[in-house]
Amino acid sequence: MARCTHLDQVTLDTLPEAVDGCEDCLRTGDEWMHLRICLTCGHVGCCDDSPNRHATAHRTAADHVLIRSLEPGENWSYCFVDEVGMILPRPGGETQIPPSPMLSR
Numbered sequence: 001m002a003r004c005t006h007l008d009q010v011t012l013d014t015l016p017e018a019v020d021g022c023e024d025c026l027r028t029g030d031e032w033m034h035l036r037i038c039l040t041c042g043h044v045g046c047c048d049d050s051p052n053r054h055a056t057a058h059r060t061a062a063d064h065v066l067i068r069s070l071e072p073g074e075n076w077s078y079c080f081v082d083e084v085g086m087i088l089p090r091p092g093g094e095t096q097i098p099p100s101p102m103l104s105r
């Protein structure tokens with residue numbers, strides 16, 4: 001089984017209490033499906049089922065390779081380089097997110 005060798009890039013200690021949605025979609029008025037947070041800088045982006053795939057775009061633009069799901073009840077993280085999912089002890093906390101604009105239309 002593949003193991004992630006990038007865990008030293010997890011610098012986010014605590015999840016934000018609440019976010020308004022995908023940062024980049026909010027800026028452009030676009031819609032997202034699911035939210036992911038960058039474990040290095042806290043950037044909130046949208047998943048690959050979203051039209052703009054901002055979480056993946058952030059990985060490319062910023063070279064930050066670890067994300068965590070912000071969906072209610074989901075606590076998995078994922079490494080883009082090793083292509084492996086995992087449950088990490090950090091960051092702690094829980095984030096309130098609004099429902100997907102695509103699903104609540």
Ligand SMILES: [Zn+2]
Nearest residue numbers: 004005006079
């Ligand atoms: Zn990794």
Ligand SMILES: [Zn+2]
Nearest residue numbers: 022025046054
């Ligand atoms: Zn987005």
Ligand SMILES: [Zn+2]
Nearest residue numbers: 038041043064
């Ligand atoms: Zn980042």
